[in-house]
Amino acid sequence: TQLLKQSPQFLSIQEGENLTVYCNSSSVFSSLQWYRQEPGEGPVLLVTVVTGGEVKKLKRLTFQFGDARKDSSLHITAAQTGDTGLYLCAGPGGSNYKLTFGKGTLLTVNP
Amino acid sequence: DTAVSQTPKYLVTQMGNDKSIKCEQNLGHDTMYWYKQDSKKFLKIMFSYNNKELIINETVPNRFSPKSPDKAHLNLHINSLELGDSAVYFCASSLPGQGRGYTFGSGTRLTVV
Numbered sequence: 193t194q195l196l197k198q199s200p201q202f203l204s205i206q207e208g209e210n211l212t213v214y215c216n217s218s219s220v221f222s223s224l225q226w227y228r229q230e231p232g233e234g235p236v237l238l239v240t241v242v243t244g245g246e247v248k249k250l251k252r253l254t255f256q257f258g259d260a261r262k263d264s265s266l267h268i269t270a271a272q273t274g275d276t277g278l279y280l281c282a283g284p285g286g287s288n289y290k291l292t293f294g295k296g297t298l299l300t301v302n303p
Numbered sequence: 304d305t306a307v308s309q310t311p312k313y314l315v316t317q318m319g320n321d322k323s324i325k326c327e328q329n330l331g332h333d334t335m336y337w338y339k340q341d342s343k344k345f346l347k348i349m350f351s352y353n354n355k356e357l358i359i360n361e362t363v364p365n366r367f368s369p370k371s372p373d374k375a376h377l378n379l380h381i382n383s384l385e386l387g388d389s390a391v392y393f394c395a396s397s398l399p400g401q402g403r404g405y406t407f408g409s410g411t412r413l414t415v416v
Contacts, residue, residue: 223402234307234393234407235346242402278344284401289334289351289358291405296344 195219196281196294204300209271213297215281216263222284224264225291226255229278271301306330309394309408316384317416324379324411326394332406334358334399335377337369340391340410349392352377353399384415 197216205211215224223242227235239248241257241264248255252275254267268275278296285292309326316322328335337349351359355371366382377394394408 225402225404227405229344233409234395235405236407237404240402240404280346282405285348287351287359288399288401289336289353290348290361291336292348293346298344 196224196283196292198279198281198294198297200297201295202298202300204302205271206302207271207273209301210267210269211271211299212265212267213279213299214263214265215294217283218262220261222261224257224261225282226264226266227280227282227293229280229296230276235278235280268299271299273301273303275299276301306406307394307396307408309392309411311411312409313412313414315414315416318384318386320384321380321382322384322413323381324392324394324413326377326379326408328375328394328396328406330396330406332396332398333374334397334403335371335374336395336397336405337377337379338393338395338407340393342390346393350377350379381413384413386415389413389415 225240226238229235239255244259244261246257252269280296282291282293307328334353350369352371368380371377391410395405397403397405
């Protein structure tokens, strides 16, 4: 099973600050996905990255896939309280029918 | 409008009981899943179905029996509930193949007392 390690586990910041969270593995992934989960809800897909070195932007969120396709990062610029949530990275778990998740980064953005 | 809907949202039951969770998707996806999220928020796959056929059973106790009457529905029946079964259970669906994004339901919080 390919493992995904996310860091930090918890992050509490003030509104307006920038932050980066990480997703690392010792294995190569054909693609990685990022999800955000809010309390009482299921995870919602933010982005899929498939090419080594790829950078994708979603408003204030910037996602990068490492050149070797073993890691990914999510950078948020000028965080807002609405960015609060659990950020999960996920990758194919050795099967077309299985997505393996990291343990997540719980982000709290304080007003 | 709801893409993946699961019921009930909350389920509180006593040890030893049998319970079911239902899931339906209106996205036309071929593949459906059950995931379990523990108290530390770790999401772990339980089952994958493709076009009503079981593809993955991730070493789940046989007290858990999924059933897919058609490719839009995937239900989960749990027999002889144990305290350790308490968790949030998520249904999800996707198109088949690697790299496909999953659409999750809003979860069923199961509490066994």
